[in-house]
Amino acid sequence: MFDWRWDFTWEILPRLFEATLNTMIAAGAGYAIAVVLGLVLALAQRTPWRVLTFVVREVVEFIRSTPLVLQIFFVFFVGPQFGIRLDPWTSGMIAIGLHYSAYLSEVYRGGIESVAKGQWEACASLSMSTRDTYFRIIIPQALPPSLAGMGNYLVGIFKDTPMLSVIGVAELMHTANAIGSENYRFLEPYTLVGVIFLAISLPAAGLIRVFEGWVRKKLGMQ
Amino acid sequence: MSYWEFLSEYGPRLIDGTLVTAAQFFLAAALAIVIALIAGLMKLSPYLPVRAPAVVYIEVFRGTSLLVQLYWIFFVLPLFGVSFDKFTAGFVAVGMNLGAYGAELVRGGIQSVPKGQWEAAYSLSMSPLRRMWRIILPQALLNMLPPWGNLLIELLKGTALVALISVADLMFEARQINGSTYLSAQTFGSALIIYYIFARLIITPFMRWLERVMRRKLGRA
Amino acid sequence: MMDDLTQYPLTLEGADAPMVSFRNVTKRYGSLTVLEGLDLDVAEGEMIAIIGPSGSGKTTVLRMLMLERIQEGVIYVDGKPITHQAKNGKLVPASDRYLRRAREPIGMCFQHFNLFPHMTALQNCMEGPVQVLGMSRRDARERAEDLLEMVGMIDKKDQHPSRLSGGQQQRVAIARALAMRPKVMLFDEVTSALDPEVIGEVTNVIKKLVTEHNLTMLMVTHQMGFARDISDRVCFFYGGRIEEQGKPAELFDNPQRERTQQFLSAVKSAD
Numbered sequence: 028m029f030d031w032r033w034d035f036t037w038e039i040l041p042r043l044f045e046a047t048l049n050t051m052i053a054a055g056a057g058y059a060i061a062v063v064l065g066l067v068l069a070l071a072q073r074t075p076w077r078v079l080t081f082v083v084r085e086v087v088e089f090i091r092s093t094p095l096v097l098q099i100f101f102v103f104f105v106g107p108q109f110g111i112r113l114d115p116w117t118s119g120m121i122a123i124g125l126h127y128s129a130y131l132s133e134v135y136r137g138g139i140e141s142v143a144k145g146q147w148e149a150c151a152s153l154s155m156s157t158r159d160t161y162f163r164i165i166i167p168q169a170l171p172p173s174l175a176g177m178g179n180y181l182v183g184i185f186k187d188t189p190m191l192s193v194i195g196v197a198e199l200m201h202t203a204n205a206i207g208s209e210n211y212r213f214l215e216p217y218t219l220v221g222v223i224f225l226a227i228s229l230p231a232a233g234l235i236r237v238f239e240g241w242v243r244k245k246l247g248m249q
Numbered sequence: 250m251s252y253w254e255f256l257s258e259y260g261p262r263l264i265d266g267t268l269v270t271a272a273q274f275f276l277a278a279a280l281a282i283v284i285a286l287i288a289g290l291m292k293l294s295p296y297l298p299v300r301a302p303a304v305v306y307i308e309v310f311r312g313t314s315l316l317v318q319l320y321w322i323f324f325v326l327p328l329f330g331v332s333f334d335k336f337t338a339g340f341v342a343v344g345m346n347l348g349a350y351g352a353e354l355v356r357g358g359i360q361s362v363p364k365g366q367w368e369a370a371y372s373l374s375m376s377p378l379r380r381m382w383r384i385i386l387p388q389a390l391l392n393m394l395p396p397w398g399n400l401l402i403e404l405l406k407g408t409a410l411v412a413l414i415s416v417a418d419l420m421f422e423a424r425q426i427n428g429s430t431y432l433s434a435q436t437f438g439s440a441l442i443i444y445y446i447f448a449r450l451i452i453t454p455f456m457r458w459l460e461r462v463m464r465r466k467l468g469r470a
Numbered sequence: 471m472m473d474d475l476t477q478y479p480l481t482l483e484g485a486d487a488p489m490v491s492f493r494n495v496t497k498r499y500g501s502l503t504v505l506e507g508l509d510l511d512v513a514e515g516e517m518i519a520i521i522g523p524s525g526s527g528k529t530t531v532l533r534m535l536m537l538e539r540i541q542e543g544v545i546y547v548d549g550k551p552i553t554h555q556a557k558n559g560k561l562v563p564a565s566d567r568y569l570r571r572a573r574e575p576i577g578m579c580f581q582h583f584n585l586f587p588h589m590t591a592l593q594n595c596m597e598g599p600v601q602v603l604g605m606s607r608r609d610a611r612e613r614a615e616d617l618l619e620m621v622g623m624i625d626k627k628d629q630h631p632s633r634l635s636g637g638q639q640q641r642v643a644i645a646r647a648l649a650m651r652p653k654v655m656l657f658d659e660v661t662s663a664l665d666p667e668v669i670g671e672v673t674n675v676i677k678k679l680v681t682e683h684n685l686t687m688l689m690v691t692h693q694m695g696f697a698r699d700i701s702d703r704v705c706f707f708y709g710g711r712i713e714e715q716g717k718p719a720e721l722f723d724n725p726q727r728e729r730t731q732q733f734l735s736a737v738k739s740a741d
Contacts, residue, residue, distance in 0.1 A: 030328065092402050092448035093441045094409035097420055101441065104433035189316040193413065200316060213324040221321060224313040232312075369584035369643075372536050373598035373650060374574045377566075383601060387588045467588035468630025 036215050039206050043219055046202035047227075053119065053198055054185040060124025061184065062177070065131025070161070072136065090129035096190045098122045103194045119191040127184050131177065138173035139165060171243050178235030182228050189220075199223065255435045259426050266422030267443055273340045273408040273418055274447075278401060280344025281351050288348065289355025290381070303352065310349035315407050318342050323414045339411030339418075347404040354400065358393030359385055391463050398456035402448045409444070419443060473542040475554065475561040482549045489514040489686040490535070490654055495543035497530055504530045505710045508543070514653075515684045519697035519718070522707035523733060528690050531707070532656045535688070536578045539569075548575050548653055574602075577652030581659040583639040585631040591618060591642045592627040595649045603650065610649070617645035621675050637668030641675055648679075655679070657689040661696075669693070676700065694737055698722050706730050 071083040090098070102125075103118040113121070142165050150160040189200035203216035250258075291303035310318065319342040323335065333341060362385050370380040412421035423440035427433050478493055488511035495508040505527040512518055522528045534540050535547070544561065545553045552572035554561040564572065585594050595614035599605040605613070618624045621641040631639050640660055647655060657676065661669045673696050679685055680700050691697050697704055698718040705715040706727075714727045725731045 088449065089441075089445055092406075093444040094406040094420065096409050096413075097423070097437060097440055097444065100424065100427070101433070101437040104427060104431075104437065108431065108433050186312075186314045189314045190410070192316075200314070200320075203320075207324070213320075214328055217317065217321045217325050221309075221313045221317050224317060225309060228312045229308060363584075365580060365582055365584035366586065368537055368578075369580065369586070371570070372573075372576075372578040372647070374570055374602045375598070376570070376602075379601055383597065384586055391588075468590065468632055 030214065032212070032215065035210070035212060036219065039216060040219070042202055042206065043199065043216070043223065046197060046199045047223055049196075050185070050188045050198040051227075053116075053123070053188045053191060053196060054181075056120050057123035057127065057188075058181055058184050060120060061127035061131050061180070064124060064128035066135055068128055068132035069135035069139065072132070073139070087129045087132055090126055091133075095123065095126045095187055096193060098126055099190055099194055115191070115194045115196045119194060119196045123184060123187065123191065126187075127180055130180050130183075134173050134176035134180070135169065137176070138169035141172045142168045167246070171239070171246060174239040174242060175235075178232070178239065181235065182231050185231070186224065186228060250432065252435060255430075255432060256439070259430075259436070262422045262426060263419065263439055263443065266417060266419035266440075267447075269417055269421075270405075270408055270419040270444075270447070273336075273343065273411055273416065274405050276340040277343035277347065277408060278404055280340065281348040281400075281404060284345060284348030285351025285355050288352035289359065292352060292356050293359060307349045307352050310346050311353075315342065315346045316410055316413065318346055319410055319414060335411075335414045335416050338414060339408070339416045343404060343407045343411065347400060347407060350403070351397070351400055354393045354396050355389070358389035361392045362388045387467060391460070391467055394456060394460045394463065398453060398460075401452050401456065405444065405448055405452065475544070478544040478551070478554075478561055480551070480556045480559070480561065482546050486513075487549050488512055488546070489516070489548060490688070491546040492531075492534075493544045493546070495534065495545060496541050497527070497534055497538070498541050503710060505534070508711065510705070510712065512654075512686055512688065514686055516703065517680055517687045517701045518689065519701035519704045520688060520690045520707060521692075521694065521697060521704060521733075522713075526707040527710045528707040529658055532578065532658050532688060532690055535654075536573060536576055536656055539563075547572065574650070575653040576656065577647035577650055577654070578656040579640065579643050579647055579658065579660045581662050583631070583636070583643045583663075585639050585643055585646070587631050590628050590630055591623060591634070591645075594631070594642060595646045598646065598650045614645070614649055617648050618642070620648075620678070621645045622671070635668060636664045637671045640664065640672045644672075644675055644679075652685070654686045654688070657687065657691070659690050659692065662692060692737075694722065694734070706733065708733070 068083055068087055072080050072087075074080060099119060099122040102122040103113065103115065106113045106118065146164060146168065147160070150164050155164070188196075188198050191198055192201035192204060195201065199220050203220045206216045207213040288303045288306055291299050292307065294300045294303075319338070322333065322342045322345075323338040326332065326338075359381075366384055366388065367380065370384040375383070408418060409420040412418050412424060415421065419440050423436045427436045430436065473494075482488065482491060490510075490512040492508045492510040495505060496503065497505040508531070510531075520528045520531055530538075535545065535552075540553055543553075544551050550572060551561060551564075552569060553564055555564045555568045555572075556562075585591075586597065589597060592611070592614050595617060596607070596610040599610035599613060600607060603610075615624060615627065618627050621644055623638060623641050623645065626634060626638060626642075631642070634642065644660075660676075661672055664672065673693070676687075676689070677700055680687070689697070689701070701718050703715060704718050704721045706713050706721065706725075706729075708729050714721060714725060714730045721730070722734065725734055
């Protein structure tokens, strides 16, 4: 390939692999926040309190229609203005977790709405509490149809982690930038980052499909 | 400084940035639509040499990050003798990235048209090109409008990244203002609100309107 | 097993040449053989009704003429092979383009109508003449309106299919196919998806075609009474071949083969 330097490639690969680990940790932590918070946002939209439902709905819409990179800046810079200092990692995780919780809440909502109406009626006829109805009956059934969406957003969050580089989280993109400006060579680091992303996200998408099938089978839904 | 004072001082710069964002959005959207149509149709081809480039393109651009693609196009591509100014690099990267997602929508939309429509068009001896253009695409277009609405919002959000190669868009202006004033809540908050307005009060209603118009035109009102 | 193509003539000539001719035609889907060694000649102006249980290959007969490729044998329409083309005095499998052109004299109506939903009834009928035959819009419109008049749909000509009942859609679909001035018409279970009370409006149109026009027709149907009324010949398909064929009165009143008898009595008891 054009002017590609293999010696430089081997030299920087260990650093990139280390950063890949950071990227995965960032994606994992952000996803963990999103999975839990997303459920809260989804359930909050099913409460009988109209005002709460409305507000949460608008917040979800707002988060989904504005750029993640701007949200990252917002979380990182607005804290200090009011005397709260957050380090890059914490603000990054909050921003990316919040962003994806909005997406996941939509996935859960779709999943919950896909559960047959008769299931609710059956629960009511057994005088089950709302909590039991959700956690024992509805959510287990809402899970399989949600899995595809959840998996897509896991890959999505992974691919969005490079945005964390803008506030100095030492993930892949940040490391590639650093290597590039130290050596005045951008061809290898940027290309390798692309290759690493491909090498992880393509098999991940396949694995998620396999996992989805496995869960469906496990729950006897197929 | 009150918020109103802030707005009267920095509002014009935010508006300038918004106009650049709007330009990036429209150019990237146009590019994405063209690429999506071409790549989506190519992926449906029965011939491997036609299909393969589309599959590779779609997988590469969906499998990596927009930011990586943007940097690659802006910083690495010049090494291969292809250089864009930052403004062009910006919307080309965003358009190519979202075009890859759009290609999957085009493919899905075309596949969602019932097989009977192909058969009926064939039974009238229509050529493959005519079948696609006159019969299949109009129906596929209507089917894929709702997901395109979401995709265009993702595209708008994607344009915020061009600030990172110094295109003076809304995101860029907000960062500059924040850097000199440290009024982070006001600057980033205003920018967030402008993006929200752009997405929910312009893109979404426009797509809904387009869907209604198409529905009427296609006789499914 | 390779099919020896030299055994088939390049064209069918002579005054008594059939309009449609299947010669030793075999159709497979993967390893499943749907039709085997079919030989069937249809004379010009003849109306053939094709009956049989599901899975007997009866619909495949029509689909081979219009939509699908075959594995063995040759199909001729109007004297010319459609599945094969002559090259250096020999038959070779037809190219996609040749196949489509060769099928131009054939029109087809489907079980589920398959009208184009984004076009009005009139536009549906003008689409082929304008786009394929290159007719002027004015001439195509005139022809389409005449045909819609004939099928009794002229007052709905500006409606989209979603506004029409099944029977109305099927009548428009017949007009659409006729607008191409076909020599051969195929009807694939055209009344199967219709509510019982509107079947008559479609069968009446087909009857009109039989009495007033000299079209060659092949019709797959479940309606034995209708088949008996209007067809010149009935073919009973079973297991991918013609089990029995004959004049409708003979076949329905005095079936020779056991499977025909079983089928007809099963259909009768279902009615």
